Amino acid sequence: MAGKTLYDKLFDAHLVRQSDDGSALLYIDLQLLHEVTSPQAFEGLRLAGRKPWRIDANLATPDHNVPTTKRDGGVSKIVDPVSRIQVQTLDDNCDDFGILEFKMNDIRQGIVHVVGPEQGATLPGATVVCGDSHTATHGAFGALAHGIGTSEVEHVLATQCLITRKMKNMLIKIEGDLGLGVTAKDLVLHIIGVLGTAGGTGYAIEFGGSTMAQISMEGRMTICNMAIEAGARVGMVAVDQLTIDYVEGRPFAPKGEAWQQAVSAWADLHSDADAVFDSVVEINAAQIIPQVTWGTSPEMVVAVDAKVPNPANEPDPVKVDGINRALKYMGLAADQLITDIALDRIFIGSCTNSRIEDIRDAAKVAKGRTVATSVKEAIVVPGSGLVKAQAEAEGLDKIFIAAGFEWREPGCSMCLAMNPDKLEPGEHCASTSNRNFEGRQGSGGRTHLVSPAMAAAAAINGTFVDVRTMMEA
Amino acid sequence: MNKFVQHSGIVAPLDRANVDTDMIIPKQFLKSIKRSGFGVYLFDDLRYLDEGMADQDCTERPLNPDFVLNQARYTQSSVLLARVNFGCGSSREHAPWALEDFGFKAVIAPSFADIFYNNCFKNGILPVVLSEQIVEHLFTECAAIEGYELSVDLDRQVVVTPSGETFAFEVESFRKHCLINGLDDIDLTLQNLDEIKAYEAKRKAQAPWLFGAIKGN
Numbered sequence: 001m002a003g004k005t006l007y008d009k010l011f012d013a014h015l016v017r018q019s020d021d022g023s024a025l026l027y028i029d030l031q032l033l034h035e036v037t038s039p040q041a042f043e044g045l046r047l048a049g050r051k052p053w054r055i056d057a058n059l060a061t062p063d064h065n066v067p068t069t070k071r072d073g074g075v076s077k078i079v080d081p082v083s084r085i086q087v088q089t090l091d092d093n094c095d096d097f098g099i100l101e102f103k104m105n106d107i108r109q110g111i112v113h114v115v116g117p118e119q120g121a122t123l124p125g126a127t128v129v130c131g132d133s134h135t136a137t138h139g140a141f142g143a144l145a146h147g148i149g150t151s152e153v154e155h156v157l158a159t160q161c162l163i164t165r166k167m168k169n170m171l172i173k174i175e176g177d178l179g180l181g182v183t184a185k186d187l188v189l190h191i192i193g194v195l196g197t198a199g200g201t202g203y204a205i206e207f208g209g210s211t212m213a214q215i216s217m218e219g220r221m222t223i224c225n226m227a228i229e230a231g232a233r234v235g236m237v238a239v240d241q242l243t244i245d246y247v248e249g250r251p252f253a254p255k256g257e258a259w260q261q262a263v264s265a266w267a268d269l270h271s272d273a274d275a276v277f278d279s280v281v282e283i284n285a286a287q288i289i290p291q292v293t294w295g296t297s298p299e300m301v302v303a304v305d306a307k308v309p310n311p312a313n314e315p316d317p318v319k320v321d322g323i324n325r326a327l328k329y330m331g332l333a334a335d336q337l338i339t340d341i342a343l344d345r346i347f348i349g350s351c352t353n354s355r356i357e358d359i360r361d362a363a364k365v366a367k368g369r370t371v372a373t374s375v376k377e378a379i380v381v382p383g384s385g386l387v388k389a390q391a392e393a394e395g396l397d398k399i400f401i402a403a404g405f406e407w408r409e410p411g412c413s414m415c416l417a418m419n420p421d422k423l424e425p426g427e428h429c430a431s432t433s434n435r436n437f438e439g440r441q442g443s444g445g446r447t448h449l450v451s452p453a454m455a456a457a458a459a460i461n462g463t464f465v466d467v468r469t470m471m472e473a
Numbered sequence: 474m475n476k477f478v479q480h481s482g483i484v485a486p487l488d489r490a491n492v493d494t495d496m497i498i499p500k501q502f503l504k505s506i507k508r509s510g511f512g513v514y515l516f517d518d519l520r521y522l523d524e525g526m527a528d529q530d531c532t533e534r535p536l537n538p539d540f541v542l543n544q545a546r547y548t549q550s551s552v553l554l555a556r557v558n559f560g561c562g563s564s565r566e567h568a569p570w571a572l573e574d575f576g577f578k579a580v581i582a583p584s585f586a587d588i589f590y591n592n593c594f595k596n597g598i599l600p601v602v603l604s605e606q607i608v609e610h611l612f613t614e615c616a617a618i619e620g621y622e623l624s625v626d627l628d629r630q631v632v633v634t635p636s637g638e639t640f641a642f643e644v645e646s647f648r649k650h651c652l653i654n655g656l657d658d659i660d661l662t663l664q665n666l667d668e669i670k671a672y673e674a675k676r677k678a679q680a681p682w683l684f685g686a687i688k689g690n
Contacts, residue, residue, distance in 0.1 A: 086505075098689040099689055149592035163662065201586060253686075
């Protein structure tokens with residue numbers, strides 16, 4: 001009999017019940033909650049007179065709507081009344097149901113996908129869900145992490161289980177060393193370009209191969225985070241010493257004897273050597289250079305030294321239609337050089353790239369340089385209050401401020417512009433976030449997805465530039 | 474939950490691939506704490522010429538005359554005909570809420586994104602997967618015939634055209650059972666209470682560190 005994949009192991013270990021028709025009841029170890037996709041779930045519980053199954057399996061924090069400028073006034077001073085009500089509703093619901101919440105002005109507040117791992121709430125071998133498609137982030141810890149809808153948020157609150165079915169297994173096998181100045185973000189953007197935005201639909205993706213062993217936990221989170229942009233609900237990486245070292249000592253991580261017990265249990269969290277995957281995609285990391293998206297889907301990505309595609313070179317008529325539509329929306333011409341695209345705004349942040357390593361990468365490029373005068377605004381939004389504090393302890397905030405960047409309070413911010421941080425129609429933004437869909441960062445806004453170093457370089461240069469030319473060898 | 478057994482209605486063709494949930498319902502409308510009232514903001518960026526705001530009254534807003542749902546022949550549509558990878562991106566259940574609130578009962582496409590597909594079933598909307606060839610054929614007929622209607626029959630698992638052509642589709646039996654009977658997932662799951670508790674006890678013995686670390690308020 002063939003061995004098991006990491007996904008097989010995680011799925012089997014959480015299976016409460018398997019029905020003949022393929023539907024399965026999966027036990028959930030941790031649910032993360034935020035203000036956007038939870039109010040209707042709590043309301044549903046209330047209407048049915050139900051209570052959360054397990055209080056200790058939930059952790060909440062507001063992130064999508066919170067302002068990133070001064071917020072000493074607390075929730076009652078959030079200017080947008082609709083945002084204010086939503087954040088207040090999360091506070092009220094967590095208070096009513098007894099769920100632990102890091103409220104807006106708690107230093108532990110931040111983007112759920114930064115906070116979970118940072119607190120050690122996200123643990124190897126666990127199942128993690130959240131009403132947010134970027135929940136795949138937590139798969140970086142050898143956890144099985146799903147994005148779910150609000151009805152499912154309510155279902156997990158009420159039953160501690162998720163009705164699901166087994167996905168297919170895909171291995172993205174990455175070999176070769178990433179070059180200087182080439183990051184996990186460039187790698188995952190390249191992978192999405194290869195797979196396409198629906199290439200992972202129906203699959204749980206494991207990112208493996210010798211390259212992954214070299215990539216930090218922050219980098220692994222960036223990669224798993226964007227699995228959904230290739231259509232996969234789940235992205236995962238096997239547990240190794242880096243995982244263990246990252247988790248050890250965090251507030252909710254096991255301690256003492258339980259820690260030893262946990263570490264030995266986690267040793268099995270990898271695919272068996274003879275495991276069979278339904279699909280295997282091989283990637284050569286050594287060939288990848290910094291990436292920039294030019295269009296309105298994350299799959300519309302090219303290397304920084306390339307040109308914007310020409311629809312005349314595309315054989316697939318559906319893709320031609322997509323390219324033409326994207327060129328028009330983005331205000332770009334076919335065959336235009338990526339390095340000729342001028343930027344109006346720069347956004348360094350989001351659940352993809354707002355961890356300490358990301359902030360350090362950007363600061364390294366910004367140090368001793370100045371944001372181009374043609375750039376209207378360049379903002380750095382740390383992923384949590386603790387990331388912000390760490391960056392400040394390292395003096396990174398001062399580097400950014402001296403260079404002309406704004407140093408903000410933690411939250412989702414301009415990734416999806418539910419708070420006041422957004423693009424004006426027609427503006428081009430170099431963004432470290434995860435989606436370049438039409439209107440994502442503001443109606444009519446034009447998003448280019450890049451790594452933190454590339455975003456900082458674009459801020460300095462005013463147009464895209466290969467960040468490697470700005471780095472010391 | 475609303476039941477879905479069979480539905481016949483006017484078809485609206487949305488001729489673009491990879492329609493994401495940001496497009497179906499833009500982020501500013503996600504600030505609502507309610508489940509209803511999203512229909513007027515469905516496809517907001519495509520549908521109106523101005524930028525929409527949460528809680529806005531839409532009756533006076535300028536409509537984009539080129540957008541399909543603004544064309545007289547499609548304003549009463551209840552079956553959406555779409556292209557590949559419909560519903561990709563964000564997990565927001567506000568997307569099916571908006572479609573349902575507008576009046577859509579079924580969406581037909583060659584493929585759907587996983588989370589959106591799943592969310593539809595929780596809200597009484599039937600997502601139907603038909604081959605690209607058949608979908609192309611339906612687009613052609615829909616363009617040619619004003620008031621073009623399709624019958625979507627979940628019980629028989631077929632889509633029937635006005636001329637009587639019948640196209641079969643697949644649907645998982647559990648989802649079908651829930652949708653036809655309008656069953657509440659939570660009630661169904663709680664029928665397995667003993668199994669959940671037994672699993673939980675076993676889990677607690679095997680991985681005690683996953684219990685009790687996070688303390689509620």
